[in-house]
Amino acid sequence: MTGLARTPIDDVTLRLADTAAWLTTPLMPEDYLTLINPLWSSRELRGRVEAVHPETKDVASLVIRPGRSWSTHRAGQFIRVGVDIDGVRHWRTYSLSSAPERGDGRVTITVKSVPGGVVSTHLVHRTTPGTIVGLTRPEGGFVLPEPVPSRLLFVTAGSGITPVMAMLRSLARPGEMPDVIVLHSAPTREEVIFGPELRTLAGRFPHLLLHEQHTRSSGRLNLSQLPDLCPDWPERHVWACGPTGMLREAETYWREAGIADRLRMEHFRPAVTTSAAGGGGHVRFLVSGREADADGATPLLVVGENAGVLMPSGCRMGICYRCTGRLRSGRVRDLRTGREYGEEGELIQTCVSAADGNVEIEL
Amino acid sequence: MKTISEAEIEEFGRELDKIRDDVIASRGEDDARYIRRVIAVQRALEVSGRALLFASVLPPAWLAGTAALATAKILENMEIGHNVLHGQWDWMRDPAIHSSTWEWDLVSPARHWKYTHNYLHHKWTNVLGKDRDIGFVLLRLSPEQPWHPYYLGQPLYNAILAPFFEWGVALHDLEVERLRGGDKSWAEVFAQVREILRKAGRQAVKDYVAFPLLAGPLFLPVLIGNFTANMTRNVWAHTVIFCGHFPDEAATFTEEQVEGETRGEWYLRQLLGSCNLTGGSLFHIMAGNLSYQIEHHLFPDLPSNRYAEVAPRVRALCERFGLPYNTGSLLRQTARVWKRVFRLALPTPTPKSRAGCPTPALTQAA
Numbered sequence: 219m220t221g222l223a224r225t226p227i228d229d230v231t232l233r234l235a236d237t238a239a240w241l242t243t244p245l246m247p248e249d250y251l252t253l254i255n256p257l258w259s260s261r262e263l264r265g266r267v268e269a270v271h272p273e274t275k276d277v278a279s280l281v282i283r284p285g286r287s288w289s290t291h292r293a294g295q296f297i298r299v300g301v302d303i304d305g306v307r308h309w310r311t312y313s314l315s316s317a318p319e320r321g322d323g324r325v326t327i328t329v330k331s332v333p334g335g336v337v338s339t340h341l342v343h344r345t346t347p348g349t350i351v352g353l354t355r356p357e358g359g360f361v362l363p364e365p366v367p368s369r370l371l372f373v374t375a376g377s378g379i380t381p382v383m384a385m386l387r388s389l390a391r392p393g394e395m396p397d398v399i400v401l402h403s404a405p406t407r408e409e410v411i412f413g414p415e416l417r418t419l420a421g422r423f424p425h426l427l428l429h430e431q432h433t434r435s436s437g438r439l440n441l442s443q444l445p446d447l448c449p450d451w452p453e454r455h456v457w458a459c460g461p462t463g464m465l466r467e468a469e470t471y472w473r474e475a476g477i478a479d480r481l482r483m484e485h486f487r488p489a490v491t492t493s494a495a496g497g498g499g500h501v502r503f504l505v506s507g508r509e510a511d512a513d514g515a516t517p518l519l520v521v522g523e524n525a526g527v528l529m530p531s532g533c534r535m536g537i538c539y540r541c542t543g544r545l546r547s548g549r550v551r552d553l554r555t556g557r558e559y560g561e562e563g564e565l566i567q568t569c570v571s572a573a574d575g576n577v578e579i580e581l
Numbered sequence: 582m583k584t585i586s587e588a589e590i591e592e593f594g595r596e597l598d599k600i601r602d603d604v605i606a607s608r609g610e611d612d613a614r615y616i617r618r619v620i621a622v623q624r625a626l627e628v629s630g631r632a633l634l635f636a637s638v639l640p641p642a643w644l645a646g647t648a649a650l651a652t653a654k655i656l657e658n659m660e661i662g663h664n665v666l667h668g669q670w671d672w673m674r675d676p677a678i679h680s681s682t683w684e685w686d687l688v689s690p691a692r693h694w695k696y697t698h699n700y701l702h703h704k705w706t707n708v709l710g711k712d713r714d715i716g717f718v719l720l721r722l723s724p725e726q727p728w729h730p731y732y733l734g735q736p737l738y739n740a741i742l743a744p745f746f747e748w749g750v751a752l753h754d755l756e757v758e759r760l761r762g763g764d765k766s767w768a769e770v771f772a773q774v775r776e777i778l779r780k781a782g783r784q785a786v787k788d789y790v791a792f793p794l795l796a797g798p799l800f801l802p803v804l805i806g807n808f809t810a811n812m813t814r815n816v817w818a819h820t821v822i823f824c825g826h827f828p829d830e831a832a833t834f835t836e837e838q839v840e841g842e843t844r845g846e847w848y849l850r851q852l853l854g855s856c857n858l859t860g861g862s863l864f865h866i867m868a869g870n871l872s873y874q875i876e877h878h879l880f881p882d883l884p885s886n887r888y889a890e891v892a893p894r895v896r897a898l899c900e901r902f903g904l905p906y907n908t909g910s911l912l913r914q915t916a917r918v919w920k921r922v923f924r925l926a927l928p929t930p931t932p933k934s935r936a937g938c939p940t941p942a943l944t945q946a947a
């Protein structure tokens with residue numbers, strides 16, 4: 219199942235919807251139908267949280283039933299999840315921790331609440347079954363190739379285990395496991411996400427070797443230990459996921475060994491943080507393809523106009539919303555309040571917002 | 582009314598900014614639930630109204646269906662459409678309830694209206710020659726507008742405008758009067774006309790062809806029910822909107838008066854140009870909270886369900902600074918609007934300085 223191919227049934231549904239739209243114009247039939255079941259939306263993929271399972275004290279797995287137009291994922295891929303918190307929609311990325319072969323039409327994500335984290339704390343501690351969330355289809359290239367190589371190595375830390383868990387669950391399905399070594403770091407034994415399940419798998423499959431590095435008692439995993447823990451490491455295909463520091467070390471290690479192409483990595487956070495205090499930065503207007511340097515006091519609207527971009531605008535004082543553009547990356551500052559804001563995908567009013575660091579905007 | 586100093590105007594503006602900040606800081610889940618509930622109720626009402634009309638062999642069903650449909654259309658246009666298009670709910674970042682994606686159940690395309698209403702009217706509120714909502718170019722509603730024999734007929738024009746208000750709005754958004762000065766080209770107008778016709782065509786097919794045809798033998802009752810619902814919505818919207826700016830006490834301004842205006846002065850102009858309506862909470866919802874016209878003009882992008890809560894604070898500020906806070910019942914204000922329509926149909930001397938304009942900054946500049 220690819221999920222993207224259209225079936226004759228889809229065609230009929232589409233044609234029916236088109237016809238019915240004459241009765242619901244200017245809305246679409248689904249604007250009425252989704253009031254009955256939000257998952258029926260074809261315009262916006264949504265999911266219903268059906269269960270929340272605590273994994274450790276600050277980690278929980280959410281079992282989600284995706285709506286129509288979902289497509290099956292490959293183990294290791296991620297999705298974007300849109301969550302309404304205090305009435306405001308926030309989007310964050312999460313790896314799927316369930317195997318694609320799960321078969322009950324549901325998927326799981328496993329979230330670690332980071333201190334001060336808006337979305338992660340909400341998902342772990344305040345989300346109840348029945349909650350509707352926005353979803354995007356699975357994407358990402360951090361996956362197992364076909365056919366699966368005979369010898370694999372996973373290097374993970376903390377919540378970095380999630381995409382790897384999907385792979386292990388997927389590999390365990392046929393009841394036969396290739397030669398797998400998992401090197402996983404967590405502060406303590408109790409804080410190992412999926413600890414019991416990992417240990418059970420290791421007990422069940424003689425070819426699955428699990429090394430748990432409990433960093434509070436034994437210190438961080440040093441890659442110089444690698445030849446001891448996994449003597450044939452240069453021959454293995456490697457998947458690594460964890461904190462930036464760990465991934466940077468791994469990258470150097472495999473590069474220096476001349477086998478960087480064996481290492482695949484998944485970053486949960488951007489490797490560099492931009493936005494120096496004081497504001498201003500380089501602005502890229504993605505639709506028109508123009509760029510400009512902006513200071514922290516000039517509205518993006520003016521920056522764009524000076525760069526020759528056809529910027530939509532109206533009142534130029536923040537009340538008419540004719541000047542909005544979708545932010546693709548970076549942060550902006552509201553010139554009226556001095557507040558720094560802006561998330562990927564958010565529509566911002568360019569007439570009252572200045573760049574706070576480098577900015578990419580869809581205009 | 583005492584006079585107000587420049588320093589006081591700025592203080593007044595700062596106090597209003599504080600009210601605005603308070604609402605923004607406390608916007609949250611309750612507000613999101615409110616607008617989603619209104620939308621759900623509106624759509625349920627619309628579906629029930631149309632279903633009842635299909636049963637209109639029974640006259641009570643026709644009446645109930647038409648009433649439900651008219652109510653749904655009023656909600657859709659006023660409490661939902663108008664306010665969503667103002668960006669009042671953009672903070673939720675829900676693409677389904679967003680000013681950039683919303684389209685409403687009116688013949689005029691939302692995009693045109695966002696320009697003439699959100700920009701021209703809200704930025705230039707009651708500024709002669711700029712705010713095209715003063716009399717909608719059709720009527721003379723300010724003594725500063727020079728009189729012409731054409732205006733003798735304006736009570737009639739207004740009476741005809743009311744039931745066809747949505748068409749009036751669509752034509753109004755074309756800004757054909759700008760053709761004369763060459764500010765706007767025929768090509769632009771034609772492109773807009775095409776857009777209006779496409780939108781209006783679909784609207785008309787829905788209410789006057791598709792649903793009546795579906796009703797089979799009940800073609801006529803359904804068509805008449807739909808027509809009545811549209812007219813009712815138009816008359817209601819026209820009434821509420823005219824009460825917002827054109828009762829006698831609302832002030833108008835000239836372009837010179839607003840040149841170099843500060844934030845405080847902008848707030849003051851919004852206050853002086855607007856009038857509230859009194860009533861219960863259901864009335865306010867049906868009026869799209871434009872019954873809080875003053876609050877809406879001070880804070881056009883704050884969620885409409887919050888106007889009721891900030892109104893007493895705005896009113897207290899007005900008392901403190903000795904400023905008028907115009908308000909009255911729908912009946913009284915409608916009577917005043919019509920009085921103005923009749924009075925200004927006849928030639929009146931153009932006043933030298935606007936009586937009742939309390940700001941030295943504004944009058945000095947004039």
Ligand SMILES: Cc1cc2nc3c(=O)[nH]c(=O)nc-3n(C[C@H](O)[C@H](O)[C@H](O)COP(=O)(O)OP(=O)(O)OC[C@H]3O[C@@H](n4cnc5c(N)ncnc54)[C@H](O)[C@@H]3O)c2cc1C
Pocket residue numbers: 296310311312313314328329330331332333334335336337338339377380381484485486487
């Ligand atoms: C491809 C990909 C896959 C991901 N998969 C998962 C997953 O499976 N499980 C999971 O829990 N998270 C995952 N993440 C991270 C997730 O998207 C969020 O960044 C994370 O949940 C924090 O969001 P927040 O809203 O709680 O924090 P925010 O409110 O955005 O940030 C609050 C504070 O936390 C810091 N912070 C942001 N992200 C992290 C982080 N990852 N770790 C520690 N501190 C952080 C910020 O710098 C800030 O100081 C993934 C990210 C990517 C890009």
Ligand code: FES
Pocket residue numbers: 530531532533534535536537538539540541542567568569570
């Ligand atoms: S141009 Fe009016 S809000 Fe930006």
